[in-house]
């Protein structure tokens with residue numbers, strides 16, 4: 001290696017160190033996985049603090065809050081109130097991720113900032129299909145598509161209402177969903193081959 005090359009590598013090393021130090025000090029403790037992978041590929045002789053794997057290698061998932069207090073006016077009738085059922089948080093945490101709430105009516109720039117910091121998003125079930133909530137779902141969905149199209153693997157998991165809203169957005173038709181009575185409708189459960197049902201309520 002020529003002297004110039006060594007000097008050049010040295011500057012890259014200093015720059016990398018500066019970048020990661022900035023991230024460590026950002027206060028949120030959330031570092032996009034893409035950036036981490038990038039850092040770990042660079043093996044230059046620098047003395048950056050070693051990454052704490054237990055702290056940084058769990059993905060962070062944003063869950064969008066739903067309008068209301070989640071208890072039909074029992075806790076709050078405030079118009080700006082929103083909630084996330086604890087079960088969604090536990091569901092994500094049980095898979096080893098951490099959760100950041102995305103508040104549906106927080107300022108758009110705050111929401112977009114959060115989307116840059118999380119590794120994926122979850123839309124919950126619920127009932128609201130219009131107004132600011134629907135708009136926010138649309139904004140996030142658009143961002144998710146943009147990220148994936150730019151080859152930034154960014155998963156979106158939508159449950160029940162969340163899934164309905166996606167069909168409305170993609171079809172650009174608010175009436176895409178038709179009424180369907182499923183009461184007393186019998187259907188069979190198809191188990192995948194690897195399912196272990198012995199000793200569960202599904203075993204006959």
Ligand SMILES: *[C@@H]1O[C@H](CO)[C@@H](O)[C@H](O)[C@H]1NC(C)=O
Nearest residue numbers: 069072073074075076077078
């Ligand atoms: C919200 O409004 C409903 C209907 O007026 C009322 O029954 C309920 O007590 C209110 N809840 C709270 C927390 O104020």
